[in-house]
Amino acid sequence: MASAPTLGGGPQKKHKVTIVGSGNWGSTIAKILAENTRANADLFEEEVQMWVFEEEVSIPKDSKYYDEAAGDKPQKLTEVINKHHENVKYLPGIALPSNIVANPDIRDAVKGSTILIFNLPHQFIGNVCKQINGHILPYARGISCIKGVNVTDDGVSLFSEWIGDGLGIYCGALSGANLAREIAAEKWSETTIAYDPPAMDYSRAPTPRTGSPNPTTGEIPEIQHTDARGRASKTKLTAVPSDYPPLDQDCFRTLFHRPYFHVQLVSDVAGVSLSGALKNVVALAAGFVDGRGWGDNAKAAIMRIGLMEMVKFGKEFFGETVQTATFTESSAGVADLITSCSGGRNFRCAKISVEKGISVQEVEKQELNGQKIQGTTTAEEVNSFLKARGLESEYPLFTAVNDILHGKRQVDEIPNLMSDS
Numbered sequence: 461m462a463s464a465p466t467l468g469g470g471p472q473k474k475h476k477v478t479i480v481g482s483g484n485w486g487s488t489i490a491k492i493l494a495e496n497t498r499a500n501a502d503l504f505e506e507e508v509q510m511w512v513f514e515e516e517v518s519i520p521k522d523s524k525y526y527d528e529a530a531g532d533k534p535q536k537l538t539e540v541i542n543k544h545h546e547n548v549k550y551l552p553g554i555a556l557p558s559n560i561v562a563n564p565d566i567r568d569a570v571k572g573s574t575i576l577i578f579n580l581p582h583q584f585i586g587n588v589c590k591q592i593n594g595h596i597l598p599y600a601r602g603i604s605c606i607k608g609v610n611v612t613d614d615g616v617s618l619f620s621e622w623i624g625d626g627l628g629i630y631c632g633a634l635s636g637a638n639l640a641r642e643i644a645a646e647k648w649s650e651t652t653i654a655y656d657p658p659a660m661d662y663s664r665a666p667t668p669r670t671g672s673p674n675p676t677t678g679e680i681p682e683i684q685h686t687d688a689r690g691r692a693s694k695t696k697l698t699a700v701p702s703d704y705p706p707l708d709q710d711c712f713r714t715l716f717h718r719p720y721f722h723v724q725l726v727s728d729v730a731g732v733s734l735s736g737a738l739k740n741v742v743a744l745a746a747g748f749v750d751g752r753g754w755g756d757n758a759k760a761a762i763m764r765i766g767l768m769e770m771v772k773f774g775k776e777f778f779g780e781t782v783q784t785a786t787f788t789e790s791s792a793g794v795a796d797l798i799t800s801c802s803g804g805r806n807f808r809c810a811k812i813s814v815e816k817g818i819s820v821q822e823v824e825k826q827e828l829n830g831q832k833i834q835g836t837t838t839a840e841e842v843n844s845f846l847k848a849r850g851l852e853s854e855y856p857l858f859t860a861v862n863d864i865l866h867g868k869r870q871v872d873e874i875p876n877l878m879s880d881s
């Protein structure tokens with residue numbers, strides 16, 4: 461484990477960072493983090509591990525990476541990334557810092573990391589967490605960049621909660637008006653990180669921090685924490701040892717903030733996570749009406765109604781800890797809704813599906829080269845949750861999107877279905 465001297469003379473360990481996922485957004489976030497670990501060598505190990513779901517890619521003859529010796533033979537994506545420092549499949553044309561290591565072995569990628577960034581389409585997270593459970597540091601902390609919700613018979617949960625409870629760690633959430641391709645090109649944007657860790661992770665007094673190992677047993681103490689809904693957490697957290705820099709909001713700001721990527725830190729993990737998930741359903745509706753050629757007024761109506769349903773859903777199912785302002789004032793809320801309804805993949809796929817008269821899933825396959833949209837599954841999951849509670853009519857927009865996706869309603873019915881909203 462790399463360490464640096466401290467004023468007190470004791471070892472000061474550095475945080476090791478792993479990104480779990482390497483798609484369009486995963487690779488963009490990896491770029492940001494690797495730039496910042498390089499710039500902040502006092503806090504972080506420079507090398508950033510990026511777990512890649514291994515697949516083979518063919519390098520076309522006209523590519524600058526075409527290798528005569530290899531010819532048309534498909535090559536492993538991890539090997540291409542590590543050799544050329546570019547994710548040629550999911551983030552083509554963007555140079556990645558050389559301190560990113562693409563790793564196809566998930567357990568090896570997370571080994572010894574104190575900071576785990578979860579960034580992959582939500583349908584894959586369950587399997588990935590199963591593989592790393594028991595193979596991570598007990599005092600690791602996570603940030604979920606996943607835009608989706610987890611719906612089971614028991615109810616709806618956030619991926620931050622689900623990852624945290626499943627792995628026995630604290631996990632916050634990052635979400636914002638963040639079209640990956642613009643951020644990868646270093647065009648200015650904002651994001652919101654919700655991180656509300658146990659006080660023990662950042663209290664500097666008394667010294668040493670209460671997360672220090674017991675001097676007799678060497679054990680690192682467990683701590684009780686409050687979850688995103690304000691309840692006592694099911695998970696007893698292990699305190700971050702005091703020979704690491706505090707894992708506080710400042711630490712995450714340093715890790716994520718770039719001149720082209722401005723970070724706002726808040727404590728409302730539920731509001732940030734829900735905004736990121738539900739706006740994808742609204743973006744599909746915006747794509748449907750745009751595909752019919754109804755113009756900007758119709759799209760604005762969809763955004764207004766969608767925002768109201770997002771707030772209502774948050775308040776109704778996640779209680780008073782959810783802040784309305786997260787939806788109406790943060791980048792994760794209204795700003796993400798606007799960008800997603802303007803140029804997001806969910807919006808674009810829904811628009812093309814109406815224009816061509818084919819399903820959104822078919823457009824996703826044809827247009828996105830392996831990238832995955834999240835709105836279709838989220839619409840279904842939210843609908844099954846609402847239906848089980850007899851609440852579909854209280855969320856006419858969410859319900860209409862699911863019904864259109866399943867061919868039960870037509871786009872032309874949207875105005876009538878929204879008449880009471």
Ligand SMILES: NC(=O)c1ccc[n+]([C@@H]2O[C@H](COP(=O)([O-])OP(=O)(O)OC[C@H]3O[C@@H](n4cnc5c(N)ncnc54)[C@H](O)[C@@H]3O)[C@@H](O)[C@H]2O)c1
Nearest residue numbers: 482483484485486513579580581584606607639640831832
């Ligand atoms: N792309 C964006 O502009 C953007 C921006 C903000 C947030 N997000 C969110 O970030 C999350 C990740 O999206 P993305 O854009 O990085 O992904 P993506 O759609 O670009 O890529 C798909 C990823 O899934 C991986 N994959 C395919 N099959 C898999 C399997 N069986 N198991 C595990 N992984 C598999 C692929 O390797 C690839 O990395 C999503 O929740 C998305 O909503 C995306």
Ligand SMILES: O=P(O)(O)OC[C@H](O)CO
Nearest residue numbers: 636637638639804805806
């Ligand atoms: O391209 P989408 O629709 O997955 O949206 C991307 C981001 O979430 C926009 O902030």
